Amino acid sequence: MARKLIASALCLVFLSACAPIMMNVEDLLSPPRLNERQTQVEQALEAHIDLSSIQYQHPRDGDFRSPFVFSDMNGDGLLEAIVFYTPQEGGGIRFKVMREQADGSWLLVSDRAGFGDQVHIVKFAYLICAQTSCLLVGWEDSATRERRLDVFSMQNGRLETLYQTPYTIFDIAAYKAGDLEQIALVRQDIAGDFALHLLGRTLDGRLSLLGNTALSGDIYEVLNLTKGVMRDNINGIYVDARRFTNRLEIATELFEVSTAEDAGTWLSVLVADVEREVINRLYRQTFRSDDNLLSVDLRGDGNVSIPIHHEQPMPGVVGEAELEPPPLTMFMRYNYAGFLDVVDIAAVNADAGYLFFFPERWVGNVTVLRRPEIDEWQFWEVDPLTNLRATELLRIRVYSIRDYQNRLVGDYFRLADRGLFLYYGYLPDATGEMALTQEEMENNFMLL
Numbered sequence: 001m002a003r004k005l006i007a008s009a010l011c012l013v014f015l016s017a018c019a020p021i022m023m024n025v026e027d028l029l030s031p032p033r034l035n036e037r038q039t040q041v042e043q044a045l046e047a048h049i050d051l052s053s054i055q056y057q058h059p060r061d062g063d064f065r066s067p068f069v070f071s072d073m074n075g076d077g078l079l080e081a082i083v084f085y086t087p088q089e090g091g092g093i094r095f096k097v098m099r100e101q102a103d104g105s106w107l108l109v110s111d112r113a114g115f116g117d118q119v120h121i122v123k124f125a126y127l128i129c130a131q132t133s134c135l136l137v138g139w140e141d142s143a144t145r146e147r148r149l150d151v152f153s154m155q156n157g158r159l160e161t162l163y164q165t166p167y168t169i170f171d172i173a174a175y176k177a178g179d180l181e182q183i184a185l186v187r188q189d190i191a192g193d194f195a196l197h198l199l200g201r202t203l204d205g206r207l208s209l210l211g212n213t214a215l216s217g218d219i220y221e222v223l224n225l226t227k228g229v230m231r232d233n234i235n236g237i238y239v240d241a242r243r244f245t246n247r248l249e250i251a252t253e254l255f256e257v258s259t260a261e262d263a264g265t266w267l268s269v270l271v272a273d274v275e276r277e278v279i280n281r282l283y284r285q286t287f288r289s290d291d292n293l294l295s296v297d298l299r300g301d302g303n304v305s306i307p308i309h310h311e312q313p314m315p316g317v318v319g320e321a322e323l324e325p326p327p328l329t330m331f332m333r334y335n336y337a338g339f340l341d342v343v344d345i346a347a348v349n350a351d352a353g354y355l356f357f358f359p360e361r362w363v364g365n366v367t368v369l370r371r372p373e374i375d376e377w378q379f380w381e382v383d384p385l386t387n388l389r390a391t392e393l394l395r396i397r398v399y400s401i402r403d404y405q406n407r408l409v410g411d412y413f414r415l416a417d418r419g420l421f422l423y424y425g426y427l428p429d430a431t432g433e434m435a436l437t438q439e440e441m442e443n444n445f446m447l448l
Helices: 005-018 025-029 036-045 277-285 438-444
Strands: 054-056 068-071 080-087 094-100 106-113 118-125 134-140 147-155 158-166 169-173 182-188 194-201 207-214 219-229 235-243 250-257 267-271 306-309 328-334 340-349 354-357 366-371 376-382 389-400 413-418 421-426 445-447
Touching: 036 068, 036 080, 036 094, 036 106, 080 134, 106 158, 147 182, 158 182, 158 194, 158 207, 169 219, 182 219, 194 235, 194 250, 207 267, 250 277, 267 277, 340 376, 354 389, 366 389, 413 438, 413 445, 421 438, 421 445, 438 445
Parallel strands: none
Antiparallel strands: 054 080, 068 080, 080 094, 094 106, 118 134, 134 147, 147 158, 169 182, 182 194, 194 207, 219 235, 235 250, 250 267, 306 328, 328 340, 340 354, 354 445, 366 376, 376 389, 389 421, 413 421
């Protein structure tokens, strides 16, 4: 996935901030209608439970948000249906697995208890075999906030448990070379300390712990796990977490995953809060205070960067009625020479869900005038002698198709679309070193 947690968080902020979608209250109060396949499974369930005595449970996160989750786990062309529910008489959350038959009917093959009272997330992954997928269910207890991950596989027509572990956050990716995927998982012990675990298939064919390493002792909340390509097809794991010492501060630890089949240590430290001065220095470089600045694969090429605000504010005098220009964001990458290099610099519009990459010549010479009343950012060259805005270079405006009062005036051109929102650019007749062509503007614009 080209953009992970930063993309989804910013999109939600954007959609909530700019133009709320009008909904019918009765629609919100009515349960969603079941589709034909879900109706068939529900009718088959009636032979095993009284449907009037259960409440369906929706996974709260991830790609599967329905209490009816379908997948062909065995790759034989027939589906499994996983149905999550809670009996009204109590007893905790449960799920049943129905298997599609050749004649179109559905057969109950498993009836299981879950953990806690909520389904946090449901995923499928090729952990043991490249032809058959495993079911991963993350459960949560809303009272204690405890979570548990259960991993299952279909074996001889039955659902079998492969692994159970507490967790705070996990991610699935092909961290090792080969066709199989692995689980990067963070869990917290009784003392409150966090550790990163890597789970995968071992030589005996089981899903087992490949390796683990302690995370910094100064963190109290892990926010994000991201896989990134490092060097020579070696992968790394970026862990973004919030620090105890300053609850507004986020830091990133980086670990490399070994590719050797007989590796004694699967996880090695690249950037972390440990005793070695060089690593401590790198760790301190990752400190930032913005919740939106999570490690991200901006360009979708596997290269993950750590976003950090630029230490210098944008130039230019700000008028009394004007908003301060946003801080520039530097995207840093580990270079294997003991440093974090700046690979991109951008102005990030978190509310609108886009960024604009700054050419190197712009840094220290160009500022942003924010015009929230018309959902527009304007980019101006600053006179180095007076520190005043001198030449307008470009504009980016977000336009809602529901907005009939804020019409576009001038030669704006379409940059991108997202749902109800349209992104437009405008280039004044600027000349000089700082001016951009339309092609440069389009290449430097990116949706988050």
